Amino acid sequence: MLRTLTAAFLLAVMPSSSNYVLHSYDFGNGSGTASGTTYKMNGTVGRPSGALSSATYMLPAGIKASTSVSAPAAPTFINASNNYDRLHLTLATSSLPSDTKYLIAISSDGFATAKYVQTDNTIGSVVNINNYQVYAAWGGASGFSILGLASNTTYSVKVAALQGSNTGSGFGPIASAATVSPTVTLALSTSLTSTPPFTTTFSSLAPGTPINGNATLIAAITTNAINGGALAIYDQFGGLKSTAANYTLASASANLSVAQNGYGAQVTTATQTSGGPIVSASPYNGSGNTVGALTTSQQTLASFSNPITNGNITTALIAKTDSSVPSAGDYADTVTLSLSPLF
Amino acid sequence: MLRTIRQQNTIKKVSFYSLSALLAFSAVALVIQPEAAHAVTLNKVLVRFDRLQISQGTTGTVCAQPTSTATEASVQVVFPTGYTLGAAGTFTVNTTNLNWPTGGTAWTGIGTANNVTSQTVTFPSGDLASTSTLYCFNWTNTAAVTVKSSATSSNAGTVTTQTSVPAPIDTGSYSTVSLASDQIGVSASVPQAFTFALSSTTDTLGALSTSSVVSSSSAPTITVNTNAKNGWTAWGQDANTGLKSVSAGNYTIASKTPGTNSTLVAGTEFANLGVTTSQTGGTGTLAADAAFLGGGTGKGGGLDTTLRTIASSNGTANNAVLTLTNNAVVSATTPAATDYSDTITMVGAALF
Numbered sequence: 001m002l003r004t005l006t007a008a009f010l011l012a013v014m015p016s017s018s019n020y021v022l023h024s025y026d027f028g029n030g031s032g033t034a035s036g037t038t039y040k041m042n043g044t045v046g047r048p049s050g051a052l053s054s055a056t057y058m059l060p061a062g063i064k065a066s067t068s069v070s071a072p073a074a075p076t077f078i079n080a081s082n083n084y085d086r087l088h089l090t091l092a093t094s095s096l097p098s099d100t101k102y103l104i105a106i107s108s109d110g111f112a113t114a115k116y117v118q119t120d121n122t123i124g125s126v127v128n129i130n131n132y133q134v135y136a137a138w139g140g141a142s143g144f145s146i147l148g149l150a151s152n153t154t155y156s157v158k159v160a161a162l163q164g165s166n167t168g169s170g171f172g173p174i175a176s177a178a179t180v181s182p183t184v185t186l187a188l189s190t191s192l193t194s195t196p197p198f199t200t201t202f203s204s205l206a207p208g209t210p211i212n213g214n215a216t217l218i219a220a221i222t223t224n225a226i227n228g229g230a231l232a233i234y235d236q237f238g239g240l241k242s243t244a245a246n247y248t249l250a251s252a253s254a255n256l257s258v259a260q261n262g263y264g265a266q267v268t269t270a271t272q273t274s275g276g277p278i279v280s281a282s283p284y285n286g287s288g289n290t291v292g293a294l295t296t297s298q299q300t301l302a303s304f305s306n307p308i309t310n311g312n313i314t315t316a317l318i319a320k321t322d323s324s325v326p327s328a329g330d331y332a333d334t335v336t337l338s339l340s341p342l343f
Numbered sequence: 344m345l346r347t348i349r350q351q352n353t354i355k356k357v358s359f360y361s362l363s364a365l366l367a368f369s370a371v372a373l374v375i376q377p378e379a380a381h382a383v384t385l386n387k388v389l390v391r392f393d394r395l396q397i398s399q400g401t402t403g404t405v406c407a408q409p410t411s412t413a414t415e416a417s418v419q420v421v422f423p424t425g426y427t428l429g430a431a432g433t434f435t436v437n438t439t440n441l442n443w444p445t446g447g448t449a450w451t452g453i454g455t456a457n458n459v460t461s462q463t464v465t466f467p468s469g470d471l472a473s474t475s476t477l478y479c480f481n482w483t484n485t486a487a488v489t490v491k492s493s494a495t496s497s498n499a500g501t502v503t504t505q506t507s508v509p510a511p512i513d514t515g516s517y518s519t520v521s522l523a524s525d526q527i528g529v530s531a532s533v534p535q536a537f538t539f540a541l542s543s544t545t546d547t548l549g550a551l552s553t554s555s556v557v558s559s560s561s562a563p564t565i566t567v568n569t570n571a572k573n574g575w576t577a578w579g580q581d582a583n584t585g586l587k588s589v590s591a592g593n594y595t596i597a598s599k600t601p602g603t604n605s606t607l608v609a610g611t612e613f614a615n616l617g618v619t620t621s622q623t624g625g626t627g628t629l630a631a632d633a634a635f636l637g638g639g640t641g642k643g644g645g646l647d648t649t650l651r652t653i654a655s656s657n658g659t660a661n662n663a664v665l666t667l668t669n670n671a672v673v674s675a676t677t678p679a680a681t682d683y684s685d686t687i688t689m690v691g692a693a694l695f
Binding site: 152207260329332335 | 383384387388389391392393394395404406410441442444496497499514515516517518519520522523524525526527528529530531532533534535536538568569570571572624625626658659660661662695
C-alpha cells in the first residue's frame with residue numbers, strides 16, 4: 001500500500017510535510033546510509049505517528065520534538081458505571097512537571113490501528129499539538145470519560161507526554177478496559193400477582209364515589225441507558241366501555257373528588273435503588289383522587305434522565321360514576337405499558 | 344580520476360535526493376492515506392416497540408441523533424435475534440410525533456423500507472443535517488415486526504446511518520425486552536341505581552278565586568337519579584279526582600278532563616296538575632307527558648284514581664327534576680268551605 005501510494009505521488013505531487021518541502025527530487029537507489037570521503041548522510045523512513053527512536057532519542061507522535069521526557073505510567077482505565085459507550089480514564093502523572101501535556105492514544109485492536117482522544121473527549125484520527133492537554137484539562141485526579149465508544153468492546157489506551165519546548169516522550173504502558181452492551185430489564189406485575197394475566201377490578205362503581213381498582217400496576221426497571229428513558233401507558237378504549245350498555249365511561253384528567261364521573265391513572269410511587277431518579281409525569285403525578293387521562297396513544301407515565309437500577313413505578317387506576325353512567329356488569333378496558341430507553 | 348570522482352558525486356547526490364524523496368513521499372503518503380470506512384457512535388439512539396409482549400406484532404419508533412456530518416442516504420435497523428420481520432413493503436413509515444422523546448424531530452426523507460435481509464431492515468433516508476437533533480420516525484404496520492416468542496431482557500439491536508455508497512456513517516446499539524405480558528385487563532361493574540325523591544308532601548293553595556286561577560306557590564318537585572340505560576317513568580293518581588270538601592257535603596271541584604291537557608279558565612270550576620321538567624345530565628331525554636304538560640297559568644291535566652304517566656325519559660338521569668304545579672279555580676256556585684283537599688300519589692320506576 002505504502003509503495004503504491006509513494007509511486008503515485010512521485011508522478012503527481014510535490015512532496016512535502018508540515019516540516020519540510022522537497023523542491024527537486026528524483027529516483028535513486030539510496031539506502032539508509034550514504035557516505036563518501038567528505039560526507040555522510042543517515043536517513044530513516046517511518047510513520048510520523050509512531051515512536052521514531054534510536055538509542056539516544058525518541059520522537060513523539062504528531063509533532064516535531066527535540067529531546068525526551070519519561071513516558072507516563074499506565075493510566076487508570078475503567079468502566080466506571082456499567083457503560084456501553086464510554087470508559088473512564090485518569091492519567092498517571094508519574095511526577096512529571098505540572099506543565100506537562102499528555103496525548104492519549106486508544107485502540108480496540110491492540111494498536112494495530114490507533115485513534116486519539118480529542119479535546120471533546122471523543123476519539124478520532126486527528127493528532128496534533130491540540131491533542132496534548134495538561135493534566136487538569138484531562139480531568140485531573142477525577143479523570144474523565146472517553147466518549148463515543150463502541151459497545152461490548154475492549155479498548156487499550158496509552159499515554160505520551162510533552163513538556164516544555166516540545167520535549168516529548170513515547171507512549172507509556174498500556175491499560176485496558178471494556179465497554180458493556182446496552183441493557184434493559186422490565187418486569188410488570190400487580191399488587192396481587194407477578195404472574196400474568198394481570199388484572200384490576202372495580203367490583204362496584206356505585207354513583208358518586210371515586211373507587212380504586214383492586215390492584216395497582218407495578219413496573220420494575222433497570223437499564224444502563226445513559227440518557228434514561230420513559231415508561232408510557234395507553235389503553236384500548238379511552239375509557240371503560242360497556243358493550244351491554246353501549247356506553248363508555250370516558251377517561252379524562254380530572255380530580256374525581258369533584259368531577260361528576262371519570263376514569264384515569266395516577267402514579268402513586270416512583271422509587272429506585274440508584275440512578276434516575278424516576279419522576280412521574282403530569283398529569284399522572286396527582287394525589288388524592290386526581291388522575292391523568294388514558295388515551296389510545298402512548299402517554300408518558302414516568303421518566304428518568306439517567307441510568308437506573310431497580311426503578312419501581314406503581315400506578316393506580318381510579319374511577320367514578322354518576323347516574324348518567326348506565327348500569328352494566330361488563331365495563332372493561334385494556335391498559336398497555338411500554339418502555340423506551342434512550343441509549 | 345577527476346572525472347570518476349564527479350561521477351561518484353553525481354551518483355551519491357542522486358541517491359541522497361532519492362532517499363529524501365522516498366522519505367518525503369512516504370511521509371506524505373502515510374499522512375493522507377485514507378483509512379478504512381469506520382462508523383462513529385451515534386450520539387443517541389432509541390427503538391421503541393409499542394408492544395413488548397411475546398409473539399405480538401408491533402409498530403414502533405426509531406430515533407437517532409447523528410454524530411457525523413456526512414450525508415445520510417439510508418438507515419439500517421437491526422432487530423434483535425428472534426424477532427420476526429415482514430417483507431420490506433410492510434415497513435411503512437410516518438413521522439407523526441407519537442410521544443417521542445423530548446426534542447424528537449421528524450426524520451428527514453425517511454421512506455418505506457427497501458430491503459430486509461435477516462434481521463436488518465434498510466430504510467431510505469434523507470440527510471440528517473444537525474448533530475444536535477434527535478430524528479425520529481415510526482414504522483406503522485404491525486405486520487412488519489413480531490416480538491420474539493420468549494420473554495427475555497436486553498434484546499440487542501443496532502441502528503446505523505449510511506451514505507449513498509452505502510458506507511456506514513454513525514452506528515448505535517439499543518436494547519429492548521420481551522415480556523410474557525405487557526397488558527393489564529380492567530373490569531368494572533356499575534350496579535343499578537334509582538332514586539325518586541319528593542321535595543315536600545303538602546301543597547297549600549290557599550283561598551280559591553272566581554276571578555283567577557290559583558296555582559301552587561311553592562310547587563313540589565320530584566328529583567330522579569338513575570343509571571337505567573333504558574330510562575324511567577313517573578306516574579300520578581289522586582284519591583278524589585279533584586278537590587273534595589267533606590264539610591260541603593263531599594262537594595268536589597273536579598279534575599278537568601283526566602288524561603287530556605287543558606288550561607283552566609277563571610270562573611269555571613276545575614282543578615288540574617301541570618308538570619314541567621329539567622335535567623342536569625344523563626343520556627335520557629326527559630319530557631312531561633302531553634296530558635300533563637304545564638308551563639302556563641292553569642295549564643295541565645286532570646288526575647283521577649288511575650295511575651297516569653306524568654313524565655318519562657329514555658335514558659339515564661342525573662338530577663332530573665319534575666316540578667308539580669297544582670291549579671284550581673272556582674265558580675260563583677262552588678260551595679264555600681275550608682276543607683277542600685286531595686291526596687296525590689306519585690310513583691316512579693326505571694327500566695334497566
